[in-house]
Amino acid sequence: VTAPDVAVIGGGIVGTAAAAFLAEGGARVVLFERATLAAGASGRNSGVVQSPFDPVLAQLYVDTLERYRALEARGDGGLGLKAEPAGLMLVSHDVAVAEAAARSVRASGMDLGVEVLGPGEAARVEPGLAQSVAACLVPIGYPVPPAQATRAFGAVGRRAGVGIREGTEVEPLVRDGRASGVRVVATGDELAAGAVLVAAGPWSPALVDPSGAWRPIRPLWGVVVDIALADPPRRVLEEAEIEGVTDAGGRPEADAEAAGAVGEHATETDVSFSLVTAGDSSSVGSTFLEREPDADALVAPILRRGATFVPAIAATPARGVRMCARPLSVDGRPLLGRIPGVDGLWIAAGHGPWGISTGPASAAIVADLILGRRSSVPSGLDPARFGGLRL
Numbered sequence: 001v002t003a004p005d006v007a008v009i010g011g012g013i014v015g016t017a018a019a020a021f022l023a024e025g026g027a028r029v030v031l032f033e034r035a036t037l038a039a040g041a042s043g044r045n046s047g048v049v050q051s052p053f054d055p056v057l058a059q060l061y062v063d064t065l066e067r068y069r070a071l072e073a074r075g076d077g078g079l080g081l082k083a084e085p086a087g088l089m090l091v092s093h094d095v096a097v098a099e100a101a102a103r104s105v106r107a108s109g110m111d112l113g114v115e116v117l118g119p120g121e122a123a124r125v126e127p128g129l130a131q132s133v134a135a136c137l138v139p140i141g142y143p144v145p146p147a148q149a150t151r152a153f154g155a156v157g158r159r160a161g162v163g164i165r166e167g168t169e170v171e172p173l174v175r176d177g178r179a180s181g182v183r184v185v186a187t188g189d190e191l192a193a194g195a196v197l198v199a200a201g202p203w204s205p206a207l208v209d210p211s212g213a214w215r216p217i218r219p220l221w222g223v224v225v226d227i228a229l230a231d232p233p234r235r236v237l238e239e240a241e242i243e244g245v246t247d248a249g250g251r252p253e254a255d256a257e258a259a260g261a262v263g264e265h266a267t268e269t270d271v272s273f274s275l276v277t278a279g280d281s282s283s284v285g286s287t288f289l290e291r292e293p294d295a296d297a298l299v300a301p302i303l304r305r306g307a308t309f310v311p312a313i314a315a316t317p318a319r320g321v322r323m324c325a326r327p328l329s330v331d332g333r334p335l336l337g338r339i340p341g342v343d344g345l346w347i348a349a350g351h352g353p354w355g356i357s358t359g360p361a362s363a364a365i366v367a368d369l370i371l372g373r374r375s376s377v378p379s380g381l382d383p384a385r386f387g388g389l390r391l
């Protein structure tokens, strides 16, 4: 077998999109996924393509949406993307929190018609809401089936010649400051490759630096409950946080020990409500936990919290529960590009709560860097901001 030009590690949204772009750009590519495509957060998220409240990430979102539209136009998408956004409601039981959310959306530089709706008004706009709920309405947000974007890029990649090896856990082979391929963990087999791209979400730092010294990305665990509401809200609902705009997953856990204990003694206060409906499936979320929780024990608290915003949730049984880890970087922005200190080793990871909304654009940037079609990384996204590896 000819050695591939690029070995990609990780079959989430970022790895599948990168593999597809690399192959379309003429590279020989093999993608290694230890489980199945979309087994991680890329298959278990809430399913909304939405502009992050961060000007550095906004362009990644715009480019990603264009790429999804191009997939849809070619018949490769299956995302059901509408022409207009569904709308996002940042909801709260306290109108002052909804007002603070509106101020903070405006301060984030988004030039949008943001509106605050008081108790009663919000329920008139979105009839499923409780009368007591206030909201900040932002005209963004496209619901999509959670795993579909990753599946679509997997199919596009296969067609472009990407070799996809599911059920194959690998690690980069690094010798003398150079990545020369990957090693299959189960067998010890080595496969040479011209370059190695680590796109393994929250598991990326451990692959880049097994010593544990380099850890710019950590997992933030989320649990989402799947229900079928008879008459679901049309808009995306997210609980507004006290600090203002939606925390969207960036909320640091003050006490990792306490977070780890969630599950057995879970309460509604561990939950920040969200509701996204795509097709006949509504995803009710979610948690933001440092340690892997007991997902089943969180179903009741998630639905209880949800029912305080959308009363119909109380009468709707859970169809399923899914859990996964957001790959959250220290500064909330992804790491895109060369790992300083190792030749031939690249990373595209750290998308936190925004990977479905920004991952494909990130993947395109790193694919172009590897193919030599671009030479610099957009400001604020270069992995070098976290220093290099000491080998």
Ligand SMILES: Cc1cc2nc3c(=O)[nH]c(=O)nc-3n(C[C@H](O)[C@H](O)[C@H](O)COP(=O)(O)OP(=O)(O)OC[C@H]3O[C@@H](n4cnc5c(N)ncnc54)[C@H](O)[C@@H]3O)c2cc1C
Pocket: 009, 010, 011, 012, 013, 014, 015, 032, 033, 034, 035, 036, 037, 038, 039, 040, 041, 042, 043, 044, 045, 046, 047, 048, 049, 050, 168, 169, 170, 171, 199, 200, 201, 202, 203, 207, 220, 221, 222, 223, 224, 285, 286, 324, 325, 326, 327, 348, 349, 350, 351, 352, 353, 354, 355, 356, 357, 358, 359
């Ligand atoms: C509850 C929740 C809700 C979310 N909702 C949204 C949302 O509505 N909108 C949005 O934009 N984003 C959302 N996100 C964030 C989004 O899901 C992630 O940012 C994104 O999926 C990360 O993609 P990734 O490809 O970097 O990582 P992952 O999806 O984690 O993929 C990494 C893959 O690498 C594989 N892997 C790991 N180690 C190895 C190895 N050694 N060898 C081979 N394979 C390996 C894993 O099995 C995994 O499949 C949500 C996240 C969570 C947890």
